[in-house]
Amino acid sequence: MKIVNPVLAGFHADPSMIRVGDTYYIANSTFEWWPGVRLHESRDMVHWRTLPGPLRRTSQLDMRGNPSSGGVWAPDLSYADGRFWLVYADVKIVGGAFKDCTNYLVTAEDIEGPWSEPVRLNGVGFDASLFHDDDGRKYLVQQTWDFREYHHPFDGITCTEFDPQAMRLKPETTRTLWHGTDVKLVEGPHLYKVNGLYYLFCAEGGTVWTHQEVVARSATLDALSFEPSPYNPFVTNFDTPRSPLQKQGHGALVDTPSGQWYYASLSARPWHHPDESVTDPRGWCTLGRETSIQQVEWTDDGWPVIVGGHGGQLVVDAPRDAIETDVPMGHSQRDDFTAPELGLDWSTLRVPFDDAMGSVGDGALTLRGQGSLCNLFDLSLVARRWQAFDFDAQVAVRFDPWNYMQMAGLTNYYNDLCWSWAFVTWDERRGCRVIEVAQNDFHDYTSFLKDDAVPVPDDVDTVWLRTKVRTDTYTYEYSFDGERWIGLGVELDARILSDDYVNQRYGGFFTGAFVGLAAVDLSGYDATARFSDFEYRELD
Template sequence: MDIQNPILTGFNPDPSICRVGDDYYIAVSTFEWFPGVGIYHSKDLKHWQLAARPVNRLSQLNMAGNPNSGGVWAPQLSYADGQFWLIYSDVKVTNGQWKDCHNYLITGEDTDSDWSDPVYLNGSGFDPSLFHDDDGRKYLVNMVWDPRVGHHAFYGIVLQEYDHRLGKLTGEPVIIFKGTKYRLTEAPHLYKKNGYYYLLTAEGGTTYHHVSTIARSASLTGPYEVSPDNPLITTWNDPDNPLQKAGHGSFVETPAGEWFFVHLTGRPLPKTEAESLLDNRGYCPLGRETAIQRVKWQNDWPKIAGGNNPSLTIKGPDLPEVPLSNPRKRKVTFEEGRLPLDFQTLRIPLGADILSLTDEPGKLRLYGKESLTSTFTQAYVARRWEAFRFRAETRLQFNPVSFQQAAGLVNYYNTNNWTACQVTWHETLGRVIDLYTCDNFVFAQPLGEEKIPVPEDVADVYLRVTVDVHSYWYSYSFDGEQWHDLPAVLPSYKLSDDYVADGGFFTGAFVGMQCQDTSGRSTPADFDYFLYDETVFAEQAE
């Protein structure tokens, strides 16, 4: 069985993998998107399906006001004592001298069960991880942030014992590792094998300089000896590798004793002729994804089987292949009264006063709230881009009476970078379709005065976006049959980590349904369905 990378496409970074019997689970970061944390399930390490979003209550996570790319960083999933343990950060400040964060622990009997309310652990730094030692004792490790002027921001990796009976950390924290020459030491995970404790970390920053490194010690508290073959994985020395940004990851062992390493990666868009002149490696609108590599052990050191650069295709484990339902074409209707797991909202759950699946049965109703630039209450429901080529489509009913009211289809990176094709209102034309763009917080309306009037006898407006690698464009229809493209072609690269003006952002492009009403009247929009289709280009070729 061969495995093609990445195994989790689209924005799925910072993977933490664990095995329970014959089942494998990966937890990934979600940042400002709610519910927090995605947990994927597999039987064979090749086929994965989104199984749970465990951080799904305000009592577990309230990100109202969190900055772009704040929120849930680097969750860590483990299984011990008959239950799952999930550690996660809620980062409140992302830029500047400080990184204000809160680290929590929740537990659950099953991934899709109701997970516990959180135990607060510490706030000394992000990327916390829980290690279960052979004697039953548990230890938290995380990086320590140093805000002092003139000091390196990454102070080291700290270890402290956790007492689950008391529900708190005990004893004194101990710095066990100061990192390597790559610096920016984060994402610590501890493992134990053949009498050694292994400390896996990510270093170099989570962009094109990213690496993973490994160190070991005969004692839990160190000193830790770094591997002579570090880095464990990187693509900094391999600019033509299709899997860039390789780093931050975790290990898993199969029942047969095979070892694998899952890690984040980014796939840049193929460079255009103009971009080939730029001094960068490109743009990744799909965000940071998850890939997998085979691991071999030599002289009690783990190594990536194909060398320290990731491989696009690897030999899978000695396990039967178990395909899961993961269609590349999916039409979601709303008769079931609940949203699929792949749909998320920004920062908070949307209550019945904002999102309803019952007020207009069979439809998703969004009551207009704040604008797409708000970090508090947006009525926006979206899913990740998972491919370089796809089409998304919806049908809505919306009757605005003010230019402050708008609803439609939105492609979004963060509050400063998005585009929106919306039904809104114009003083002389009445209902119209208009296009709005936000480019590093510079706003434009590409249609100018050529807005599209909606005929008075039309109740439903169909909106579509077509993404074709480097560019995307919006279309509309009044009958679902005859489609018309808007005269604006938009660049995909502007919805990427690598484009945002002030840097330091970690998500990916989303597409979804939105309604805003900055008049405060909460005017509703009703959406009949949402179609996400990666097969449309293949069908056209046939």
């Protein structure tokens, strides 16, 4: 078998990979998307099965009002003492000098839960991970954030002992292990003990084209005792601009039962408009930061290096002791909404799907109109990741608005600043329902059809909406019978839904594009929309 990268396509950033017995697990960041932390399992590193998210209660995670790309940053999954340990941050500030965050710890005996109520750890920095030493002691290793304008904000990697009996940190033990290399922005630490030495893996360079992973080691956990690897950077694509994989860095190391080594890292796959250089701009990553796996070997002097060079490979040999994992091929999805709860591919923003948002089951997803797609508090949006550059997604919607503030439809969404949708609303000038297409590009909102909005005949109960995404552009279509489709005449630039576009004007650019279903009622009269027969189909 071969590992074909990325192994987790579409918005699966900051992987924390571990092995328990013959099974591998990956935890990924989810930021403002609910449920918190994305989990997968595999026994071959090739095929990955989605598991229920561990953070499914608001007592574990309260993100209402969080800024886009706040929320859950860089979860760390580990296993010790017969249970899983999960450390995660809830980040409340994204832009500016401050990164207000709280780090939490939850545990479970089974990866599918139930997961405990959270233990509050600290707030000195994000990207915290829990290291279980072979003498039974435990340490929280984390990036430390310095808000003072006369210091570099990335203030090194600190280590604090954790008392597993009292379930609390011992702040008096805190010390700085390493300040990183001259690339700066050192973050995402994971600590390992191999052959009696401590190896510290850290991300640097920011999670953009200059991103990289570096390694340092020490015989102790004393302050500033770590020396950098002479083979750094461990992984990067800064000097491989034509590689299909870019931005590799932040991730985790794992060994196999037979003694092989692998490294899971975030990565991204940019595309370019036909008239653009392949190096400047380096491209647009509409699928966000994904998860790739590279094979690792050790040098004679005891340092880890990526097999094939630090730029990584698209195709990697699977572990020789891999046990084939049976999962569906591809990511195409059809949902008739017959189950009484949302499937694992669906996400909501900041809060769980509940009665305030709507209901699901008996063949329909019913959404109660709330705030606009710019709202950080009350929003009825159910969405799934883009996981391919080319796909079609469609849905049937029944909606009877009576004013223009009531809207329901199909959206392509990056965050509260950058999104578009095709939707049914009311046109008071014509006294009928219409289909409109609109885009929000930061603070520039555009209604494309205006007087040319498509009237919905009075005798039509159901409107079908479809989006066709074709890498660099995408369009919307409608149908009144689900068979004959008519284009809405608007072609949109997909780069507006990319990390790289958002990064030009906003510091929170860490997620990826979603396609979803939304209902809005700004008039506050709770207009409801009934969605059915959703289909997401990737193209060959």
